[in-house]
Amino acid sequence: MAAEFAIFFLFAAIAVIFALVVVLHRNPVVGALSLVASFFALAVMYVLLDAPFLAALQVIVYAGAIMVLFLFVIMLLNLQRAPEPPTRPIQQFLGYTSSAFFGIGLVYFIVKYAVTGAPTGQFRATAYDIGVRMFEAYIFPFEMVSILLLASIVGALLLSGRSGAGSRARIGDEVTK
Amino acid sequence: MAFDLTDILLSVLKIAIILGIWLNITPIMVWVERRGSALIQDRPGPNRVGPFGLLQSFADALKFIMKEDIVPAQAHRWLYTLAPTFGLFPALTTIAVVPWGRGFLIPEMTVFGRRLFEGGRWFEPVIADVSAGILVVFALASLSVYGITIAGWASSNKYSMFGAIRASAQMISYELALTLAAVSVLLAAGSLKLTDVVAYQTGYFVLFDAVKLPAWNIFSPAMWLSFLVFSISGFAETNRLPFDFAEAEAELVAGYHTEYSSMKFALFFMAEYMAMGTMAALVTTLYLGGWDIPWYNEPATFLGFLLSFLAFLAKWSFLMFVFVWVRWTIPRLKYDILMRIGWKFFLPLAIVNIVIVAAFIAARWI
DSSP: OHHHHHHHHHHHHHHHHHHHHHHHOSOHHHHHHHHHHHHHHHHHHHHHTTOHHHHHHHIIIIIIIIHHHHHHHHHHHTOOOOOOOOOOHHHHHHHHHHHHHHHHHHHHHIIIIIITTOOOSOOOOOHHHHHHIIIIITHHHHHHHHHHHHHHHHHHHHHHSOSSTTOOOOTTHHHHO | OOOOHHHHHHHHHHHHHHHHHHHHHHHHHHHHHHHHHHHHTTSOOSOSSSGGGTTHHHHHHHHHHHSOOOOOTTSOHHHHHHHHHHHHHHHHHGGGGSOOSOOEEEOOEEETTEEESTTOEEEOSOSOOOTTTHHHHHHHHHHHHHHHHHHHHHTTOHHHHHHHHHHHHHHHHHHHHHHHHHHHHHHHHTOSOHHHHHHHTSSEEEETTTEEEEOOGGGSGGGHHHHHHHHHHHHHHTTOTTSOTTTOHHHHTTGGGTTOOHHHHHHHHHHHHHHHHHHHHHHHHHHSOTTOOTTOOOOSSHHHHHHHHHHHHHHHHHHHHHHHHHHTTSOOOOHHHHHHIIIIIIHHHHHHHHHHHHHHHHTTOO
16 A cells, blocks of 8 residues: 555656646646646556556547647647736736635535545446446437537538638648649 | 565566567667668668678667767757657557467476475466556557657757658547557457457367368458558558658658757657557557467467467567568658548548447357
């Protein structure tokens, strides 16, 4: 157990430190990479909870797919370090206090509902268990989410496509012209 | 989780064996690549350093170490230095879940008056046989794109940047086809563990009550599409010709590692060959029966382990040669063709194959 505690605190510290870097660092690329490191540390938590399947999914989906796209966009936009617009002291004060209240509230509710009321018994998160749940009990919400995502992709394509027939650029046009 | 010293030492031994092989892939493959290309292009190739130029790789390694290590003035110093390690880390770790031989029982023995392996101990030749199995490979491999992306961005060079963008777009696209193609195999084997996938392939297909074929997935008609998609996507995923747009030297100087020199460049080089090695090991495990020797029932002894390990090495080496063979035979494609193949052919084909395998399972043919 001692080894598990040591690993937990090491990776919890890594997750928290990198999460702070995401917020505090000025360079967006460093921020995005720190988020990847934080996700990775979180995946270690899943392994400690005996759920390697969830850990693998966490890394594949968040670190491997979503953050790559974020990084991609940040690098393509080539964000320059813009001078910070001057802020009023009252805005800073409100920002700090509201986030502090939000944080305290979050901790309060987590302690109240999750930690004290954690279910006892065997925790099972294998591919089989998750698959059966997802495709039997939760098939309707699962399919609804996929339709919602599809609709948002189609909507984004519609909005980004240039209007007017025949003016839409195709991949490879600049080569053939 | 109770460990005793014997378990830990056996794990260390496995890691040492695999790491030893893995770190030596690059020098050996550089030699194979150069001699192989010479063979294909009908010229002698390196033949001055050692017999058949075998020591050429050591000369190359020495050269890498002696070279000046340059960091461009405009580069992001931290990320520029870290990028090669981002690339190397997934390449080194993914092989841990691939089984490389038949498990065997270590008999109880007495060495120097001490009893070792009391009551016998099972030795499974895989470093980590986790239940998430192949997902661990895909998870870690999906991180390898960061090495290339960060290298391209941190170099502050437009060629590097183009190489990085191409590479990441390509790797994200082909990852989908690769994963979906592997789903067919996992569906048939009914497990994510690669040891189970190999065990599933150890039997026989009997044709017309006469011919016995090994039950490797490549011999099953349900897997042909999946094999095709997986192996070709493997080339794209490891950035090898005909899909090496990350470094397309005719257009991008050297792509994402244009600015890198000395050992930092060598690390990218090693990562590329190790990724190739992992891909060859995966194709062997998923489609070519892993360590299975056709028409031979390996006993669960040390001899059986050794023979099966050699069989795995033989299949794996052949696939590694195929990588070289293809590189020097097929010219580079165009980038838009690459993307079109990935999204419009391979992805649908992989999904079609999942349906085919599901139909085969429903009909109880496999």
